[in-house]
Amino acid sequence: MRIMLSRVAFVVIAAAAAACSPGTLPGSPSPILVGGGGGKYNGSITYRRLGGNFAITEAAQALTLSLALRDVNQIVGRFETSESSGTVQGVLSGDMSNGSFDATVLIVTAARQGGATSNCEGRGEIRGILSGLNLTWTGGSIAYDNCPGLMINSQAQAVAVSPIPDLSPTRANLVITVLGGADVRRGTCPSGIAGYPFTVEMSETAGVNLTFDSQFRIEERRNTGATSSNTLDMPFGSLAGGTRRTYATCSPVAGTYQAFFSGTDASGNRVRVASPVVTLTP
């Protein structure tokens, strides 16, 4: 009788164990969905040196990229690799699971010359493709202001690992967006003349105080002419963590507009951010 009871207990336990095996759970984990407000991507990036006397790491580096969709069609993000980091600001066509974007990358790259390593600050344009969980970007050239002659290009592949963009709690995250979207239609300027009025919002989203450099830069292309650059004095010195400010701009002619801001956060990190390219459409 005791042996019989033992066999029954064994059978019951075995059946229970089988019922709890992974293949027979009552539900299955939800797939990661990207397509709403953004996502966190992990992958790799490869840089190729196109010119200059600096040496950079050209082997593939692990890439962590966070992207967020803001105000209609603007994407903002930040990426990290072992020897570079930077920000991405662009305009999205389609959506985050099936779309493409053209973006400005502001990057800091470790580059070596004569045994010394420099943090080179560069800027370039990339084109990204979003397909399901996958992201790829290919870049035109990235040129560096403080490392003369250095020019590289980049190619990255990544897969979404979370629908939540990842922000460092100790690094300021300055986001520049155009209220209402980066495509601006003809209207009336505050002065009363016809033009393209729009409002740029600058917000710090990580809760870290930021001190701006004394100047910022605006690049404009009027109609189909060449791009011109204008440096203006920064009219305020700092942005408290978690706060925002706006400024209104109005151009009398069609073309494009882009602003560049830089500064240092409370942790001593260098911050460089651009607005998306604003298209002033006739």
Added chain:
Amino acid sequence: MTHRFVALLALGCALLVPMPAAAQIDDTSWGVTGGFSPQWAVPGDWLAGLFDAKTIDVKGPEFRLGIVRGTTMGGEWGVSLIHKRLSKQSTVAVSGNNDLLTVVANDAEMLGVEAHRFIPFTRINKVQVGVNLGAGIAQLRGFVTGSYVGTTSTDFTLPFPDALAVTGREIDWIPVGRAELAAATLVGERLKVCVSGGFNMPGFQVVSLSFSYLLGQDK
């Protein structure tokens, strides 16, 4: 025009009518005070250098409310809350490293505290003639618009203390003060009305009206 002349004449007569001494408060006592200036203004570029500005054209009304201690026919001193509003026509042109930023007051004000003293030095019938002196400090509050005027305009909404940030200065508080010629008289037994004009930091005012109402016992 005739009505205005009659009103002024009536006010002048009221100020010059002698008041029986029995109705006056000769012992020093506490009271309340208030005042209004329709417009104070910083003329021309008078303070431009002090604020690292190219031009300053700032103006607006002022209100004051506080407590006072004195006698009806003597001097008095007090402490008042002062509120100077900047009119929307107030502008400051500030030069940074590259550009000229034009700052226009949107919704800007100065709120502060001022200690003041009225010192009479002569009396003509019931009218005391003297000086109003005061000093204090005020906080810059509200918002201004800083504009870069060019082919493409750029207008920043800034907290008032950031109005001079392109010069590397942020000013949260400024000293205030006054040095005015003043004429005061009794209206009734306890109410002293004062008309004054002169320096009112950070500018000048042509005319300011104020009153003080003493709460002490009649003799």
